[in-house]
Amino acid sequence: MAEHAGVSVATVSKVLNDRHGVSAATVDRVRAVIAELGYESSLVARSLRNQRTNVIGILVWDIEPFSAELLKGAARAIRGTAYELVVYAGGGKGSGRVGWERRYLSRLSGTLIDGAVLVTPTVLDVDGGAPVVAVDPHSGRETVPTVDADNLQGGRLATEHLIGLGHRRIGFLGRPPRDLESGPLREEGYRSALADAGIPADPALVRVADYDENDARNTVRELLSLPDRPTAVFAANDMSAIATMEVAASMGLRVPEDLSVVGFDNVPESVMSEPALTTVEQPIQMMGRLAVEILLEMLAGREPAQRHVRLPTRLIPRASSAPPPGR
Template sequence: MKQKRATSQDVANLAGVSRTTVSLVLNRVEGANIPAETRQKVYAAAKALNYVPNATAQALATQRSNAIGLIMTRSPHHISSDAFLPQILGGLLEVIKKERFRLLIELVEEEHQEQVYSNLARAKHIDAMILLTPRLNDKGIERLEAVGVPTVLMGKTNASTLYTVDVDNFSAAKKATNRLLSLGHRKIACISNAPPSYGASLDRVLGYKNALLDAGITPDDALIRYADFDPQSGYEAMHSLLASRQEFSAVFVASDNVAMGAKSAIRETGLYIPDDISLIGFDDIPWASYSDPPLTTVHLPARDLASKACLLLLDLLKGKQVKNKNLTLETKLMIRQSCKAI
């Protein structure tokens, strides 16, 4: 026979208090003047009865959903092939679990982005949101600013007043390109991580160009391709470069995920890394050090980015004053065996 699920009234009867008191204690309602002894009685009764508060009832009592939204501005296809995303989720869940929040994930494609953000917030499905890799022209962000929902961007957009957590993509890309220059390469191609509608993509390409200019080399747009997050786009971009007959001895690929496809295209044409083409990536996803050859890449602290974005968001939810609106984390160049001196 199925055991009856305990109710808040059962907890109240066992603890010898009212249902209102049970609700105030278990929902941790701020400002409720309840003695510590009474609180302990309620906690003990709930534990004895294996009582789990109803999520809807909790939301009514606290006026909060106890959920944070992770909004991703990409298609389901891109998400499924993204080796970077599990690190982001790991960093978020590590913090959210401790704070007893839930994580709601929403995918937003470009044609719907303007309405989705504000609809999610107004419907009270979430208390706050983290926006992952926002687009530069994301008009929905203006609506978010107007609605006033606590929001942190993992990335940057044009003229936004929202809080951000990111890395210095320009400097990191410049560092990677300088590594190739230090090995004697002068003809260096570039494959971006994403279309130029994403800020990180533009910054990484600009960092690559700036390193060349500093070395007295005029960047050649014929050696630049824009990928679309996934290995397939890297594969196609690399084939395009090789078919162009443009001369280059090295390539900076601004995403390890994209670099997977680029490496495959290089092998298909009978060329070898690094003997024929040196290759350097960006992100340092888990497979990078185990690839053949191990990939030289820029280490991006993905898990730390996510956890710091989440902690910042929780501070905003609690009404804390956060002085630094734009937090920038350090990157590190991981030197392995995919590049050689010429």
């Protein structure tokens, strides 16, 4: 670069670091060469010089529909700011899901990122030397700023919708309690709606499935193979609901004529499924945007107006839910 600009390496260094002692004409010439060559200083070198990288990390266990939607909102939040985003994901692999955020944060903070948004973290007692905001955390709010949706009310909305259609045997497909705080809250909403309608909760209709796709499908097949199977299933996320519809079709059950299905999230896949999935919408993109905005406030040395944000959920009726057979 120095050779292209016809100056010394020391002069290029002064221009890159905005130091005095270089004429305006030389600065313009060096910057023109920088633009021509597409030069960018490394994040590590930048952090060593300035103790800042102007980069925000989005840390996720895996890139799946929920996290992909959240990234869209996060990207909008940094438009017009001096910050960039870097996404770090383990691809759902590695030894042990619990504590992944500690490992990821220790690899990035201090040299590559100024702060991080943790998406569905399993723990919040992270200390990576950088400010963090958690989206849909496993555990409670504690001291880390959080953004989530009203999962309890969302679980009620889904179940009340099915009850209103006339269903009384309503299955629930959730996640193991260890995975996310949102899962038990959605189940609590399900049970609360049943109780309010005077419908006893049948333990045989409540099932949990791990993140493994085969495990989810096997669990759904067991649920739909019961002698007195449910006429409707509320799945705790859209991808599980879509898997439920696929398993039902493979067993000769029609959705919604024989089985109604409701999901949770309203990811793009829900409207593209066949039939289109009735679901509870949580504003995922807004969650990503707000998480980054809170983090930007912290990076600016300001106390966020809200440290714990809970957004409303709403029911999106589509073609996968209808009255039970015979109604």
